[in-house]
Amino acid sequence: MSDHISSVIQGFSGRVVTADDPDYDTVRAVWNGAIDHRPALVARCESAEDVAAALTAARARGLDVSVRGGGHNFAGNAVWPDSLTVDLSGMRAVRVDPVTRTAYCQGGALLADLDAATQEHGLAVPAGTVSHTGVGGLTLGGGFGWLTPGHGLSMDNLVSAQVVLADGRVVEASLESRPELFWALRGAGSNFGVVTEFRFALHPVGPMVQMGLLFWPAEQGVQALRTIREAVAKLPRDMGALLAVGLNAPPAPFVPQEHHLAPGHAVIIAGFGTAEDHADVVDALRRELPPLFDVVTPMPYTALQSMLDDAAPPGILAYERALYLDELTDDVVEVLAEFSGKKSSPLSFAPVFTMDGAYTDVADDATAFGGLRRPGFMVNFACVAPTPELLAADTAWVKEFWAALLPFARDTGSYVNFMVEPDQERIVAAYGADKYRRLAKIKAEYDPENVFRHNANIKPAV
Secondary structure, three states: OHHHHHHHOOOOOOEEEOOOOOOHHHHHOOOOOOOOOOOOEEEEOOOHHHHHHHHHHHHHHOOOEEEEOOOOOOOOHHHOOOOEEEEOOOOOOEEEEOOOOEEEEEOOOEHHHHHHHHHOOOEEOOOOOOOOOEHHHHHHHOOOOOOHHHHOOOHHHEEEEEEEOOOOOEEEEEOOOOHHHHHHHHHHHHHOOEEEEEEEEOEEOOOEEEEEEEEEEHHHHHHHHHHHHHHHHOOOOOEEEEEEEEEEOOOOOOOOHHHOOOEEEEEEEEEOOOHHHHHHHHHHHHHHOOOOEEEEEEEEHHHHHHOOHHHOOOOOEEEEEEEEEOOOOHHHHHHHHHHHOOOOOOOOEEEEEEEOHHHHHOOHHHOOOOOOOOOEEEEEEEEEEOOHHHHHHHHHHHHHHHHHHHHHOOOOOOOHHHOOOOOHHHHHHHHOHHHHHHHHHHHHHHOOOOOOOOOOOOOOOO
16 A cells, blocks of 8 residues: 555655554654554655655645654654654754854754764754754754853754745745745744755864763752752853753662652753863852762763753653743742652653853844743753653643743743644744734745644734
C-alpha cells in the first residue's frame, strides 16, 4: 500500500508510511509517550521538493497537515490524528562555513546534530537545553538556552530560511527577500510553512565551558530561592543560568548516594568566559548559603547541551504550562517554594529561565516573538511522569501551580513553544494585539486556508 501511495504523490522520492506498515507505530511515536495520535499518512521527506509534493497531495485529498521536525512538542502537534504528517526526521544534515561563521541546517535536525557540527569549528548558535529537541520547532517559536544572555534567541541568529508554502511553492525568506514572511517566521513560524533549511549566524563558543550545579534541600526552599535570585541578577552576559525549582536530586555519580532523589531546589550556572570568573560566582553563592551538595567542573559544550537529557527521556509521559514574570518577588518565591513540594512524580519540576542580556537588545516589534523583550523570567511548569497515575496527579499539579502564579504574571500569555492547550485568548496575549493583527494579515497572504493550524494558531485575517 505504501508503494502505491508514494506513486500517486507526484514527484515524491521519500517513503509514505500508513497503518498497514509494520513500522507505523514506531514512525508515529513522538517524544511525549502520553501522545497516541494516529495520522492517516506519514510522508518521510528527503527534500524540499518532497515536502511540496506532500503538501499538494494533502490538499488534493482534503487531509489535515501536521509537520514533524524533532517530535518534541508536548502536545503531539507533529502527528495530528488522521492527518498527512510531513515528516522531516530524515533531513538532519548540518553544513558549517567556518569562514563566514554560518551554519546551514536542515529542518529535521536535532540540537545534538547542530551542536556537533558547529563545535567541530569552535562555534555555536543559541539553542535549547535538551539535545534531542528539534531545531525547527524550537527556532520558529523563539529558542532560548545557556547562550541567550550573550547572543539572544535562536531565531535572533537566523539569517534566512528556505520555506515550503501551503501551495507548494519553495521560497527564501530573509531581511532582503520576503521580509514580512521572515519577520513572522521568527516567533510564529509554524503557522506559515515548512522550513526545510535554516541558515544561522554562529559565535565562538567552547569547546570547553564551565558548569556549576548547586543544590539545596526543600526545607531551605524560600531562603535558597531568594539567594539564587540575587545571584543570577548579577550574572554577566557570558554566563547563563537555569533555576530548577522542585527538583529531585538526580541519581547521578556526582550526587552523594545519600542524597539521590532528595527533594529540593538547584541552580545551574554555565560560564563561557574565564574559569576564574565562573569560580568567583559559584564561591560567592556557596558562602551566602552553603548547598547540600554541588558539582563545579569544566566540560565540553556538547556535554553541557545534553546534561539535562535524562530529565526528559523519550517516551516519558508529560504535560506543561508556562508564564512570564517580570520579577521573582518574595511573594513569587513563597508560591514557588510551596507548590514545588506538592508534586507527585520525582521527574516533575519547574525550570525557571532567565530572560535578559542580549535577549533584551532586540526591539519588541523587530520579530514576531511571543513575549516582551524586557528583563524577566520564564517559568515552565513541567509534569514529567513515568506512569499514567503520576501523569494525572501532576497534570493537576501543573494547573494549580500555574493558577497560583498567574496573579503575579505579565498576563495569561506565555512562550508559545510551551503551550499545550493554546486557546485564542492566551495566543493573543502572548503576541499582543498589534503583533497578532500583523501576523493575521501575513497569514492571510501565505496560508489563507489555515493549512498550518495544529500549533499556537494564527487565524488568517478576513
